[in-house]
Amino acid sequence: MKKLINAPADVVVEALAGLAAAHPRLAVDLQNRVVYRADGPVPGKVGLISGGGSGHEPMHGGFVGPGMLDAACAGEVFTSPVPEQILAATKLADGGAGVLHIVKNYTGDVMNFEMAAELAEDVQIATVVTNDDVAVEDSLYTAGRRGVGVTVLLEKIAGAAAAEGRDLAEVTAIAQRVNDRGRSMGLALTSCTVPAAGKPTFDLPDDQMELGVGIHGEPGRRRVPLASAHEAAAMLVEPVLAEIRPDQGVLAFVNGLGGTPLIEQYLLYGEVAALLDKQGIPVVRSLVGSYITSLDMAGASVTLLALDDELLRLWDAPVDTPGLRWGA
Amino acid sequence: MKKLINAPADVVVEALAGLAAAHPRLAVDLQNRVVYRADGPVPGKVGLISGGGSGHEPMHGGFVGPGMLDAACAGEVFTSPVPEQILAATKLADGGAGVLHIVKNYTGDVMNFEMAAELAEDVQIATVVTNDDVAVEDSLYTAGRRGVGVTVLLEKIAGAAAAEGRDLAEVTAIAQRVNDRGRSMGLALTSCTVPAAGKPTFDLPDDQMELGVGIHGEPGRRRVPLASAHEAAAMLVEPVLAEIRPDQGVLAFVNGLGGTPLIEQYLLYGEVAALLDKQGIPVVRSLVGSYITSLDMAGASVTLLALDDELLRLWDAPVDTPGLRWGA
Amino acid sequence: MSVEAWVREFARLVTAEAPRLTELDSAIGDADHGANLSRGLNAVVSALDTSSFPDDGALLKKVGMVLVSTVGGASGPLYGTFFLRAAGALGDGFPAAFRAGVDGVAARGKSTTGEKTMLDALVPAAEALAAGKDWAAVVDAAETGRDATIPLVARKGRASYLGERSAGHLDPGAASATLLVTAAATTLGADG
């Protein structure tokens, strides 16, 4: 394992300390591993929090700031945070108008957020669970689909809605709409290495890739021969398009998983854009970069969000976080 | 070699096409591999161009936009662009007030920019050569030091000066001051793989790292045992501090080399900040991210820029590019 | 009978087996089950070392709360709920307490047997206990349930994302749950 870290057990706290040091407008409660707006909570504004295992940076801590999250709590690497942390984040985000919990659909995340919500007696809480990963079969009888790339877009758009002064029900409805209109699919060229494990989670021969991979180093749905970017784009875009109705154009999001550099992400984006163009689907906005990662995994995911006028307007609204920033 | 690409020979053009597709306010001359402002050139404004081998994304194409570069030309991977490309970029950036060539100090870059400047008869050209890498001994009798991380900061700051309406001599002087006041040092945990070569440029045992590495997969100054982030920070910061006089505080820039995820970059930033704090050097601004990369190389570099009032003000000025964006 | 000894023995076994639990989790999960549980059980042992409790119910409640607040992931709330629920039912005897814990896991996890989870080891053990079987039979029930997860296609937890590819691997939670049962047999069985 080759990583710029000290002891594996300290990775999360030390990375949070670095984030806080680099961004003076963020504060961090190192005990509870909560990143929050140093100028928060904003009175009268709906608070937004998210959280999850670490290893997905900049998500979520890097999305704390005006126009996006009010607080984020970080679990151990790939391990959802515990209720106490979520509760601490909730309180730090509560400006009196209620708090939206943005939860990625993983059993651990869902249960820990549920327990936190049960404990947060004096704060009004709403929850939205993202489950956009089309690699996983959608079924009532299973844990269901994972929450992946849509989470980033949702945090931005719901954050803009809250910044506009919408109430908790409205912000929740918008968040839910983002989740409903967005889908994702990912692939891995290499495994990641969890610091505490010290070796790659899975072995992947040089001539193969994992298709339908998540963001926790879990193996994908199937192993396929290493493909060109052109073929890979089709493998990612087609199952996504099978599930959304982009009547007013899409936001196309190509995401690097941590070990794949930007040159490849842009090359893949070009293939994705060409494919959408061929299908007559206008790309109204785009996002290319490593925003929801899986430690050092090489690979990428594609998320398409079927925009509507309101989602587009909220996407374009100012945001001022370490990970996403414009108009500010 | 596992990369999201098609044919190795097409990587550069296809990545540029993707960049242009993702950022409608950028245009790209695919023939000359020049990225330029779609709304440019700006009449009366000093034009800024840079260029170099590809494989360092987002640098330089991702730094084209208001407040930074007017155009950038991309050579083959790790190969400086040819004079024709540089000339094309110069013309696309020329708003009548002259063009600043920002050149990283590599023999090939310097010679190709020189030849381009000789050919650009009707444009007034000034040149600044960045050479901030303290890993290389500074000597009149050699090729001298490499231009690395300072280039990013210089493009931002000189870009802001040009946007303010400064003339070519003033913009050049400010650019030169950034170079003089900034120094960098890098290390690699792994080699990168050049697409056309198909295999890692060098082998690096699991328990070693290359200290004093550049951004072209060239081996570093020496191979040292794999160190903790704490020790690595000292190895990077100390030789840099030996060469600058940060009388008014520094801009601290921790840069990922392409294969190192943000969680490690922030962790390293925390170590760098702690070290500077211990030495009583105030960190006035910071930048953490993969801004000048070496394909998929795992590793990081530290750049410190000794700020002064004017450099700080220009750093804070609005910038609107794919790679750096604020205030816009 | 000492539930404290049971918990300490569980902690000892998990710590010893942590690498293997993580290994199992690498195959069909995210390579953290051993790290998660041993982190939590270390915290439990510290809490036991530094506190005293009015009764066993209070002790188990504390165990549950420490697990909930230190483990995270899926197994934190599940094992935490197990001990919290067991604590509340301890007055009805160990088999009833164990059953209550297992029911808590099923409720918290919205899961049942046959979905390739810790329940596949826990439920047979609870049934064997309820039927008054001896400890060897109880451990055997857990182990049989655990091994029976191998061919299953996961429907709950992270392994469910693998679909058919989850078959052929032992569920890490079923492995750790079997340690819980083994620990009970070693400690509670000694005087039972």
Add this chain to the structure above:
Amino acid sequence: MSVEAWVREFARLVTAEAPRLTELDSAIGDADHGANLSRGLNAVVSALDTSSFPDDGALLKKVGMVLVSTVGGASGPLYGTFFLRAAGALGDGFPAAFRAGVDGVAARGKSTTGEKTMLDALVPAAEALAAGKDWAAVVDAAETGRDATIPLVARKGRASYLGERSAGHLDPGAASATLLVTAAATTLGADG
């Protein structure tokens, strides 16, 4: 004597040896010397195939311009300058033209022999040509100069960044420059 044959033979050798040139560049550079030069010489061959030239000087000038505009890196301007300068001096005979080319490389690269560059092969070859040595001796001079780069510590080009670590490796540019000389011997020597 045909300079066109010379250039074509140089292109053939570089294409054949490209992987080895890149290999040499991996050790002390950035792993692209073979790719750079073969890309440029492919373009040169295309240009030769599709154009005709009034004289050899015009042809060599075209070769230089194509190299400058297709190779990039350090070797593009250097080999480009070599051919551009050689083109201008061809009227004074091949040895003088070759010398002019070599001087152009030194001027463009601000370099001299002993710095572990292509000049270490080019300069001895130019001197052997000037001294009227036969082609075998000219090639031998280039090869000896090339091999003498191995122990040198690089002072110019990318290898200079390695400092002492650059010693022990053959300079890739010296290797490609030796192919230029070999190509001259094979083609120009045939009728000389």
